[in-house]
Amino acid sequence: MNNRKLHKKEWVSALKFTFFSIFIGLLVGAIVLAFSGYNPIQAYSIMLSGIFSKPSYISYVVIYATPLILTGLSVAFSFKTGLFNIGAEGQFIIGSLAAALIGGYLNLPAYIHVPVCILGAILAGGLWGAFSGFLKAKFNVNEVISTIMLNWIAFHLNNFVVTRPSIKREGMNVTQFIADTARIEILPKWKNCEAALAFREAHPIINDLLRTPLNAGIIIAIVTAFLIKYLLDRTSLGYSLRVVGDNVNSAEYNGINVKKNIIISMLICGMLAGAAGGLQVLGRTRNVAELAAMESYGFNGISVALIARNSPIGCIFSGLFFAMLTYGGPKIQSALGAPREIINIVIGTIILFVAVPKLLSILKSKFKRTIINTKISKGDE
Amino acid sequence: MDIFAFVLSTTFMYSAPLIFTALGGVLSEKGGVVNIGLEGMMYFGAFMGAAIAYYSGNPWIGFLAAGIGGGLLALLHAVACVTFKANNTISGLAINFIGPGFALFLSRIMFDGATYTLPLADKKMGMPLKGFFMKDSFLDNLLGSQCHTTFIAFLLVPVVWFILQKTRLGLRIRAIGEYPKAADTLGINVAKIQYFVVIAGGVLAGFGGATLSIAVSSAFNPTIVTGQGFIALSAIVFGKWKPQGALVACLIFGFSTAIGIVLGWSSVQAVFPVPSQILAMLPFVISLVILVSFVGKSVAPSSVGIPYEKDN
Numbered sequence: 001m002n003n004r005k006l007h008k009k010e011w012v013s014a015l016k017f018t019f020f021s022i023f024i025g026l027l028v029g030a031i032v033l034a035f036s037g038y039n040p041i042q043a044y045s046i047m048l049s050g051i052f053s054k055p056s057y058i059s060y061v062v063i064y065a066t067p068l069i070l071t072g073l074s075v076a077f078s079f080k081t082g083l084f085n086i087g088a089e090g091q092f093i094i095g096s097l098a099a100a101l102i103g104g105y106l107n108l109p110a111y112i113h114v115p116v117c118i119l120g121a122i123l124a125g126g127l128w129g130a131f132s133g134f135l136k137a138k139f140n141v142n143e144v145i146s147t148i149m150l151n152w153i154a155f156h157l158n159n160f161v162v163t164r165p166s167i168k169r170e171g172m173n174v175t176q177f178i179a180d181t182a183r184i185e186i187l188p189k190w191k192n193c194e195a196a197l198a199f200r201e202a203h204p205i206i207n208d209l210l211r212t213p214l215n216a217g218i219i220i221a222i223v224t225a226f227l228i229k230y231l232l233d234r235t236s237l238g239y240s241l242r243v244v245g246d247n248v249n250s251a252e253y254n255g256i257n258v259k260k261n262i263i264i265s266m267l268i269c270g271m272l273a274g275a276a277g278g279l280q281v282l283g284r285t286r287n288v289a290e291l292a293a294m295e296s297y298g299f300n301g302i303s304v305a306l307i308a309r310n311s312p313i314g315c316i317f318s319g320l321f322f323a324m325l326t327y328g329g330p331k332i333q334s335a336l337g338a339p340r341e342i343i344n345i346v347i348g349t350i351i352l353f354v355a356v357p358k359l360l361s362i363l364k365s366k367f368k369r370t371i372i373n374t375k376i377s378k379g380d381e
Numbered sequence: 382m383d384i385f386a387f388v389l390s391t392t393f394m395y396s397a398p399l400i401f402t403a404l405g406g407v408l409s410e411k412g413g414v415v416n417i418g419l420e421g422m423m424y425f426g427a428f429m430g431a432a433i434a435y436y437s438g439n440p441w442i443g444f445l446a447a448g449i450g451g452g453l454l455a456l457l458h459a460v461a462c463v464t465f466k467a468n469n470t471i472s473g474l475a476i477n478f479i480g481p482g483f484a485l486f487l488s489r490i491m492f493d494g495a496t497y498t499l500p501l502a503d504k505k506m507g508m509p510l511k512g513f514f515m516k517d518s519f520l521d522n523l524l525g526s527q528c529h530t531t532f533i534a535f536l537l538v539p540v541v542w543f544i545l546q547k548t549r550l551g552l553r554i555r556a557i558g559e560y561p562k563a564a565d566t567l568g569i570n571v572a573k574i575q576y577f578v579v580i581a582g583g584v585l586a587g588f589g590g591a592t593l594s595i596a597v598s599s600a601f602n603p604t605i606v607t608g609q610g611f612i613a614l615s616a617i618v619f620g621k622w623k624p625q626g627a628l629v630a631c632l633i634f635g636f637s638t639a640i641g642i643v644l645g646w647s648s649v650q651a652v653f654p655v656p657s658q659i660l661a662m663l664p665f666v667i668s669l670v671i672l673v674s675f676v677g678k679s680v681a682p683s684s685v686g687i688p689y690e691k692d693n
Contacts (some may be wrong), residue, residue, distance in 0.1 A: 036490055084470065139673045144417070144470075145618060146672065148611045152665040160658035293604050303478070306471055339489035344482030348475045352461055355471035362465055 014309055017357065022307075022321075025350035029342050038338040050331035051324045055205050059212040061323045063284060066217040067092070069319035070276035071301025073228050074129075074269045076310040078143075080232055081265040082245030087132055087147025088273040089298025090154030093291075095125035095274025097158050099281040100288040103178030105167075113181040118220075118278050125274015126267045128154065133266025137259035143266065151298070159290045173290035184216045184282045215283030222316055224275065229312040231268075241265050273298055300326070303347055306354045322347075386522035388639045393523075393531050396635030398423070398592040400534040402613035403620065403627040404541050405451075405585030410622060411545060412578030413558040414462050415686040417473030420610025421480025422451040422586035423593070428484035430591025431498040431601035432491055440506040444530070444591045451587020452580050454480050459579040463572050466688035477610075485603060497602040498594070506530055506596040528596035530588070537585070541624040554578055558682030561689040571689055586610065615668055622681060633671065637664040 030040035051057055071088040078085035085091075099121040108116060132150060135141040163173050180189065190196050191210050200207035232238040244251045244261045251258055276297060281288060304322050308314030329343035353359065402419050409416040426447035434443025458476050461467035485496050492498055506528040514521035545551040556564040557571050565571050593609070594601040612634055619633075620626025641660040643649060 032486070036486075135669075135673060141672050142618065145611075145615045146669060148608070149615070149665045149669045149672070152608055153662055153669070156658045156662035156665075160656055160662075163656070163658065293607070302474060306474075337494070339486040341482045341485040341489070344478045345486065348478030348482055351478060352457070352467075352472060352475035355467040355475060356461055356465040359465050 014357075017360070018307060018309065018354070021350045021353035024353050025346045025348075028349040029346035032345055033338060033342060036338070038332075038336055043332045043336055043338055043342075046332050046335045047328040051328035055208040056212050057327075059209050059214045061320065061327050062218050063213060063215065064323035064327045065319045066215075066221050066283065067276040067280045067297045068300055068304050068322050069218075069221040069315050070224060070279070071273050071298050072304030072308060072315040072319050072322075073225055073301075073312055074272035074276070074298075074305075075301045076305035076308060076312060076315055077228060077232075077272060078265065078269045079305060079310045080245055081241040081261070082248070083133075083136075083262065083265055083269070084144050085129065085132075085147060085266065085269040085273075086144055086302065087129060087150050087298070088269070088276075088301045089294055089296070090147065090151035091125040091128045091270040091273035092277040092280075092295075092298045092301075093151075093154040093158050094128040095121035095277030096281045096285075096288050097161060097277070098124035098274070099182075099278035100175045100178060101161075101167075103182035103282060104176040104287065107179065108181060110181040113179065114184055114282065117178070117182050117282055118275065121274045121278025121281075122271045123274070125277060126271035129270015129273065130263055130267035132270075133263035136266070137262045151294070155291055155294065158288060162288060162290050169287075175287045175289075177286045178282065182282055183286070184279070185284075186210075186214050186216065213284050215279075217279035217283040220275070220279060221319070224272065225312045225316050228272070232312065237264070273301065276301075303351055306351055309354075383519065383522065384643065386519050388636070388643060390523045390526060391639035391642060392632060392635040393527055393535075394597055394635070395638045396631045397528075397531040397534040398589040398597065398609060399613045399616060399631035399634055400538065400628060401530075401589030401592060402586045402610060403616040403631055404534075404537055404624055405582035405589070406613055406617045407620070407622055407624055407627055408541060408545075408554070408578045408585070409455075409582035410617060410685050411558045411682055412554045412575050413561060413682060413684045413687070413689065414459070414575055414579050415469035415473065416455075416458065416579065416582055416586075417470050417614065418454065418458050418476025418480070418610075419473075419582075419586045419613055420606060420608070421473075421477035422454045422583045423480075423590035423610040423613075424477075424606045425454055425480040425484045426451040426587030426590025427594040427605050428488055428498070428590075428601045429587065431501065431594035431599075432488065434501055434504055434591075434595050435498055436491075438504055440501070440504055440595050443595055444506070444588065447587040447591030447594075448584040449587070451590065452584040455580045455583020455586070456576075458583070459576045462579070462688060463575045466690060469686045469688070481603075484601075488601070498600045501595060501599040505599045506592075528592075530592040530596040533588075534592070535628075538624050538628045545624065550574075555682070557689075558685055561684055565689070565691065571691075575689075586613075589613065612664070612668065615672065618681075619668075619671060630671075634664055634668060637667045 033040040033043050051061060071092060074088045075085050099117045102120045103117045128150065132143045132146045135146045136143045162168055162175055167175060169176055200210060232242060240256045241261055243254065243256060244258050248258055300322060304315055304318045307318040325343050325347065330340040332338045333340040402423055406416050406419050429450035430443040430447035433446035434440045437443065454476050458472055461472040462469050488496050488498065508526055508528055509532065510524045510527065514525060545554060553564065553569050553574055556569065557574055561571050590606060593605050598605060616627045616630035616634065619630035641663050644655050644660050645657060
């Protein structure tokens with residue numbers, strides 16, 4: 001069998017196992033629901049219709065997926081290069097803060113404002129990530145722990161900035177809305193003018209879509225996924241980063257500067273998560289607010305990456321899947337009164353199964369052993 | 382109350398949940414299994430402790446239930462990591478979804494749709510030395526208001542140290558964490574001992590969570606744990622995978638929280654106005670600084686996080 005075929009075979013079996021994990025996750029969710037006295041079939045059909053039955057629902061799934069795809073890419077990139085970026089959460093916060101400040105407090109012409117905001121978010125998130133890389137390269141601080149600390153530092157820094165009297169809005173702990181020149185929502189102004197309202201009445205599907213803050217972020221997220229794939233597979237930088245990820249010793253032996261690579265890798269991770277935060281502000285929230293708890297875009301990125309098995313293109317699909325769960329899931333609470341946290345149980349179970357790629361082979365060998373043992377003991381009789 | 386006693390007593394109070402959890406992590410990692418799921422176990426423990434204490438009317442039953450809850454989640458982690466050779470970190474991450482997921486799910490069912498439990502009031506964990514010392518003496522200020530859990534946490538440090546360093550079981554645990562193959566060759570049941578340390582670690586993390594919800598505070602709410610499991614995780618690294626080291630690290634975290642509280646007093650703010658957000662950031666900044674200055678000398682058990690596979 002040639003390499004390509006082998007590669008394809010692995011890929012297909014990985015995909016099968018992913019679907020198996022998702023199935024088990026949903027099954028466990030159904031069992032928990034049933035035990036708590038809810039009808040799981042009813043719950044899942046509410047979720048499904050809450051995801052697909054209206055154009056605006058689908059639009060919301062896409063909007064939910066945008067930051068998740070990018071934070072997923074951030075974590076997947078770190079895994080591919082031998083690191084574990086738990087810090088996407090903090091990098092996301094810093095990116096969104098940068099975008100909100102540039103978008104809300106800087107006057108720039110349209111067409112320049114948006115790129116400057118996005119670049120600002122990417123740069124800020126990137127530096128936040130690179131700092132963890134620096135701590136690892138220079139002081140040998142495990143990035144898992146430093147990024148966790150930096151998540152909380154980013155969290156409180158965000159709250160510090162948005163509560164400054166010179167920045168906050170009157171009476172609320174939020175930043176000013178970003179300028180119209182910085183928005184990436186589709187036709188935000190036109191939407192509500194009279195001509196548009198007449199047009200929307202004539203086209204109910206478009207009307208429904210325009211009710212949502214549908215924005216250009218998803219396109220950027222998808223393009224970024226392909227760029228990351230290209231970077232990893234087709235460039236010498238991507239190659240050297242992956243070699244460091246595979247085996248530090250052999251990378252050093254081959255003359256690759258491991259420390260520099262760690263910093264670059266964390267820089268790119270941070271840039272991706274920062275972009276996620278920036279697009280979220282430009283496309284959807286239009287400001288940042290004082291946080292009471294982590295919003296989990298970064299943490300969910302870890303799950304997105306794991307379900308995608310660190311494939312950049314896979315992150316697009318797993319990001320969409322995750323968005324469906326987090327958008328459609330809570331609808332069972334209003335409809336059935338069933339706790340929305342069932343979604344966390346489903347996701348946790350999926351991840352638990354993703355963690356055990358050897359599950360089936362181990363089960364098989366155990367099963368075989370029992371058969372052999374029983375045969376042997378029968379033979380003894 | 383004199384400020385020195387206040388800072389010390391607050392330090393002890395806030396260290397206790399971290400000490401339980403960090404000791405659990407030390408046990409688990411000494412035996413070769415990384416446990417990033419401590420946060421989720423703590424979270425579930427915090428809920429179980431408060432909920433069961435509320436319904437049973439007895440904080441000790443709540444405390445025990447929290448241990449069982451943490452242990453059950455740890456059992457899941459052990460099945461994945463030991464039996465099915467899972468990637469320890471990913472499995473731990475899954476626990477961090479499943480623990481809070483079940484906690485909030487059950488909370489909504491048991492507390493009429495709410496994600497917080499009802500206050501325990503007089504069913505809170507008791508204070509054994511209350512009124513034992515002369516009122517407002519230094520010792521009274523320091524120890525009088527400490528709950529049972531604080532004393533248990535501190536007592537557990539030498540207990541875990543003793544088990545790890547002075548018993549046959551401890552020797553086996555350490556051998557497995559360093560070189561499981563050698564331990565296996567000597568006839569030690571690697572899987573059995575790893576199950577033991579992971580579950581024991583989960584029980585302790587559950588206790589840690591309950592300490593938050595029934596001793597430090599008197600109810601469970603969704604933000605009660607917020608990263609403390611992860612702080613305990615870094616305490617393990619600071620503490621160089623030793624119980625006494627983890628204790629010191631937890632005390633440093635508790636101390637920085639206490640300092641934050643004192644700096645937040647209105648009398649202090651009048652002279653030295655530090656924004657509350659910066660105070661909240663302090664424990665994390667301090668721990669990062671300590672990490673940078675100490676961690677270089679910290680060495681993990683050499684086989685930690687690598688699932689052990691027997692050759693057949």
